[in-house]
Amino acid sequence: MAEHENESTTPPSKGLLLIGMGMGSVEGMTRAAINAAKQADHRRYEAYTALWPDYELARLEEEVGSIERVMRPEVEHPEALFALAKESLVALLVVGDPLQATTHVDLQLRAKEAGVECTVFHGISITTVATGAVGLSNYRFGRQITLTYPYGDWIATSPLEFMAMNWSRNLHTLVLLDLDPTGQGIGEQRPMKPNDAVESMRLMWEKMDDAEDEPLSEDIVLLAYKQAMTKAYLMQEFDDLVVVLCSDMGTDDQHIVTTTLGKLGEEAGGRLNCLIFPAGTGEIEEKALTRWERSE
Numbered sequence: 001m002a003e004h005e006n007e008s009t010t011p012p013s014k015g016l017l018l019i020g021m022g023m024g025s026v027e028g029m030t031r032a033a034i035n036a037a038k039q040a041d042h043r044r045y046e047a048y049t050a051l052w053p054d055y056e057l058a059r060l061e062e063e064v065g066s067i068e069r070v071m072r073p074e075v076e077h078p079e080a081l082f083a084l085a086k087e088s089l090v091a092l093l094v095v096g097d098p099l100q101a102t103t104h105v106d107l108q109l110r111a112k113e114a115g116v117e118c119t120v121f122h123g124i125s126i127t128t129v130a131t132g133a134v135g136l137s138n139y140r141f142g143r144q145i146t147l148t149y150p151y152g153d154w155i156a157t158s159p160l161e162f163m164a165m166n167w168s169r170n171l172h173t174l175v176l177l178d179l180d181p182t183g184q185g186i187g188e189q190r191p192m193k194p195n196d197a198v199e200s201m202r203l204m205w206e207k208m209d210d211a212e213d214e215p216l217s218e219d220i221v222l223l224a225y226k227q228a229m230t231k232a233y234l235m236q237e238f239d240d241l242v243v244v245l246c247s248d249m250g251t252d253d254q255h256i257v258t259t260t261l262g263k264l265g266e267e268a269g270g271r272l273n274c275l276i277f278p279a280g281t282g283e284i285e286e287k288a289l290t291r292w293e294r295s296e
Contacts, residue, residue, distance in 0.1 A: 011036045011119055016111050017091040018098035020123020023250025024052055026059050033121040037064040040091035044070045050095035078107055082114045097125040130246045134276055135288025142166030144174040147200050149181045160204040164233035167279050175275040191272050194245055195265035209234050244276040258292040
């Protein structure tokens with residue numbers, strides 16, 4: 001059974017709708033997405049990969065009908081969701097674009113295996129809004145990363161390694177910030193603030209700076225290159241690294257500031273924040289970044 005991915009597609013009488021909510025307001029949703037949500041018999045709001053403001057979610061409910069909040073377990077173990085979708089029309093509302101996260105692509109594939117028709121209504125995503133709004137060339141971004149909270153004694157260092165690899169290729173890095181200090185995806189969410197991001201970065205930096213080189217394996221060339229680039233990246237002054245803070249993008253509260261890691265913790269940020277670490281910049285990009293600097 002084929003999946004539909006055309007926003008103009010009329011929703012079927014039963015099945016699963018993956019609906020992109022856009023960046024944070026009812027006005028940012030496509031007309032097709034809103035109409036599809038209205039036609040659904042059941043509406044679920046996936047609230048662990050990203051969040052909408054509560055008052056905007058209330059506005060959406062007024063327009064499309066009641067919406068139930070679901071968390072990671074219901075999406076990663078979708079048996080109940082699929083059973084409902086085999087008998088009725090179920091909408092899963094996802095902030096941004098519903099297929100930006102691997103979680104939802106996996107859900108789409110599993111729906112097909114389960115014989116559940118899946119229709120996709122795309123939405124505006126942070127991955128295009130932030131890069132364009134800041135003024136850096138979208139063609140010059142490398143792999144995006146997620147900066148996580150430290151969980152006990154565990155500190156992920158892979159985000160810093162990917163940033164170093166992007167930097168070594170003169171590519172900018174979009175950094176999404178964690179929403180869940182527990183790492184469980186079951187609630188108690190506290191979206192990262194700028195000072196949280198600085199602390200997480202500092203812990204990664206110190207761990208990588210103190211770490212001994214990994215033994216070279218059969219992937220000797222790639223591993224040696226990664227280690228060399230990470231060492232080169234760590235030779236920079238942590239506090240002097242240029243970073244762009246993007247808060248509440250795509251909403252009336254959108255705010256952008258170009259600063260440094262040393263000063264990032266002084267920024268209040270917004271409800272949802274992300275960071276961009278520029279690599280080398282051209283003349284136009286440099287002018288674009290300068291306009292977001294906070295005047296003293």
